[in-house]
Amino acid sequence: MSFASLCLFTILVYVPSAHAGGLRGKPLEHQPLPAQMTRTDVETLLMGEFSNAFRGGAVREHISSLETELKGMYTAVPKDASGRLGHATVRYMLHRFFVQKHSWYIRGLEPGNATALDAVAGGNQTQLKIRQKSENAEEWVPGYLQKLVEETQDGRGINLRELAVLAATFEDLIHKESVQRVNMTFVALELPFAALLNEDQLREALEVYMMVHIWGAHFFGHFAIKGHESIKQIRKNFVSRRDDWEKIQQWVHSIQAEVAPSSSAKPLDFTGFSRVADEVGRRYGTYNDMECGTLKSELLQIESTKAGRVRLEDFYKKGLSGVFSFNEKIEYLRALGAIDDSNTSQPYLIVPNYVTSRPNCLRASNFYVVCCQNECEGLLATIENKFEKPMANPEKILEIVSTFSTSTVEPRTLSDTLVRRLYSIADANAGKVP
Numbered sequence: 001m002s003f004a005s006l007c008l009f010t011i012l013v014y015v016p017s018a019h020a021g022g023l024r025g026k027p028l029e030h031q032p033l034p035a036q037m038t039r040t041d042v043e044t045l046l047m048g049e050f051s052n053a054f055r056g057g058a059v060r061e062h063i064s065s066l067e068t069e070l071k072g073m074y075t076a077v078p079k080d081a082s083g084r085l086g087h088a089t090v091r092y093m094l095h096r097f098f099v100q101k102h103s104w105y106i107r108g109l110e111p112g113n114a115t116a117l118d119a120v121a122g123g124n125q126t127q128l129k130i131r132q133k134s135e136n137a138e139e140w141v142p143g144y145l146q147k148l149v150e151e152t153q154d155g156r157g158i159n160l161r162e163l164a165v166l167a168a169t170f171e172d173l174i175h176k177e178s179v180q181r182v183n184m185t186f187v188a189l190e191l192p193f194a195a196l197l198n199e200d201q202l203r204e205a206l207e208v209y210m211m212v213h214i215w216g217a218h219f220f221g222h223f224a225i226k227g228h229e230s231i232k233q234i235r236k237n238f239v240s241r242r243d244d245w246e247k248i249q250q251w252v253h254s255i256q257a258e259v260a261p262s263s264s265a266k267p268l269d270f271t272g273f274s275r276v277a278d279e280v281g282r283r284y285g286t287y288n289d290m291e292c293g294t295l296k297s298e299l300l301q302i303e304s305t306k307a308g309r310v311r312l313e314d315f316y317k318k319g320l321s322g323v324f325s326f327n328e329k330i331e332y333l334r335a336l337g338a339i340d341d342s343n344t345s346q347p348y349l350i351v352p353n354y355v356t357s358r359p360n361c362l363r364a365s366n367f368y369v370v371c372c373q374n375e376c377e378g379l380l381a382t383i384e385n386k387f388e389k390p391m392a393n394p395e396k397i398l399e400i401v402s403t404f405s406t407s408t409v410e411p412r413t414l415s416d417t418l419v420r421r422l423y424s425i426a427d428a429n430a431g432k433v434p
Contacts, residue, residue: 037138045176046145049168066164070097074160076384078434084157090146090166097167100377103285104368105361106170108142138173138366145169174367178277182270185209188225196267204231206252209277211238213284213364244291251287255279285370288362292355292372293407298322299351309340309348328359352376375406391432394422 052059073096077089085093091109098104149162158166185208186193189201197205208231215238225234239245256262259279260272268276302314310318312330319326330347333339336357340348352375354360361369379401383392386400398419404412414422426433 037141039144042141042144042173043148045172046148046165046169049165049172052165052168063161063164063168066167067160069101070160070163070167072381072385072388073097074163075388076390078390080157082156084153084159085163086157087146087150090158090163091142093163094142094167094170096377098170098368099371099374100381102282103288103370103373104174104365105358105371106142106368107366108139141173141367142170170367174281174365175278177365177367178281179274181209181212182274182277184212185273186270188227188231190227193270196269197262197273198267199262199264202256202262202268202273203253205273206256206276207235207249209273210248210252210280211235213277213280214242214362248287252276252280255283281364284362284364285373288370289373292360295324295360295372296351296355298324299349299355303351304348306340306348308351310351312339312347312349315349379404379406391429391434393431394426394433397422397433 049063052063070093073093074085077085077093079085079089092111095106095109095111098106098109145166146158149158149166153162183193185205186195188208189205191197191201191205195201211234225231242248256268256276260268260275262268262272298318299310299315302310302318304311304314312333315326318324330339333349333354334341336353336359338350338354338357340350355372356374358369358371361371363369382404383397383400387396398414401414402412406412422433
């Protein structure tokens with residue numbers, strides 16, 4: 001798309017629609033995604049965000065806030081001679097941004113090769129099911145969006161504002177998918193979109209929405225579930241599989257009470273319910289962290305003398321009697337980057353790499369999966385925000401790292417081996433560490 005086409009498209013998107021409302025009284029800003037995304041749909045959303053970047057009010061403020069959030073990482077990554085970001089760096093930054101902010105691993109931005117993971121999964125049914133569930137995911141969207149933005153710059157790379165626009169477009173896609181699931185909830189409960197939900201209706205709607213969120217919209221869409229009796233059967237099946245269902249409901253209601261309070265005098269409408277749904281998606285990573293903490297604790301119970309490592313034979317033994325199955329094949333674990341092969345006769349599982357790996361993620365969207373929080377991301381972000389440049393002295397890095405603490409490491413004292421490795425990196429880069 002040429003720059004002239006971009007400008008024309010932006011003007012067209014900027015012109016307000018002549019329609020005052022959507023289907024059955026639903027406002028246009030809460031229209032869901034189409035059943036099948038097309039390139040035109042993606043282009044329209046992207047150009048809408050470009051127009052937002054140059055408009056006043058809350059929409060522009062949101063783009064500016066994203067710029068602020070991205071700035072620390074932006075100043076720390078390498079750039080080309082003109083000060084712009086290359087293709088791989090943009091993907092890296094967007095991936096890390098959403099991981100840090102929401103524990104979202106955006107499909108199509110993730111490091112590694114999903115096809116390679118398929119190939120090594122072999123007969124391991126757990127991994128095969130994970131890949132099969134993601135067949136309809138919109139993995140092509142991130143690459144296509146990035147290509148569109150790069151074309152507007154004639155291949156000169158992307159700056160901070162354009163990076164923020166890309167991030168805003170992903171958020172817009174995810175918001176519209178959330179609205180799509182709110183639609184499904186209202187349809188399943190046979191509620192008109194203009195309904196005002198009383199307390200009983202709200203409680204039931206939140207339950208249905210969370211079933212859609214956790215099980216996937218494709219499940220409800222495939223079976224065309226509608227009516228209270230059908231919902232009752234589905235709920236019975238769902239609750240039998242989730243020991244924490246009541247805890248999830250309490251968590252969701254706490255979010256609803258915070259972002260969109262409801263009462264008999266002020267029942268919740270479609271718009272208010274959509275705000276709750278959006279916030280549930282943004283914060284689900286924090287709820288998921290509780291289960292992730294249990295997973296991490298189970299592994300650290302059998303930690304070897306090698307810090308952060310578990311002997312592979314102990315990993316499999318723990319799976320026979322522990323809370324988690326721990327049955328992934330070594331080839332798959334190796335493809336995940338979760339195997340330490342430095343001693344060929346005694347392979348180790350790398351605990352943080354395994355905890356944050358795909359098998360332990362929830363597919364909550366066609367666009368992303370929710371994974372365990374990567375504590376290393378927060379530490380790296382602290383370093384980036386401290387230096388705000390691509391290179392730093394090893395002494396300064398050591399000084400900052402020594403102040404870091406996490407839930408399992410406090411205080412943080414680097415081994416002599418790690419210190420030597422840091423200085424060797426500096427020696428190879430004119431005394432600085434990238």
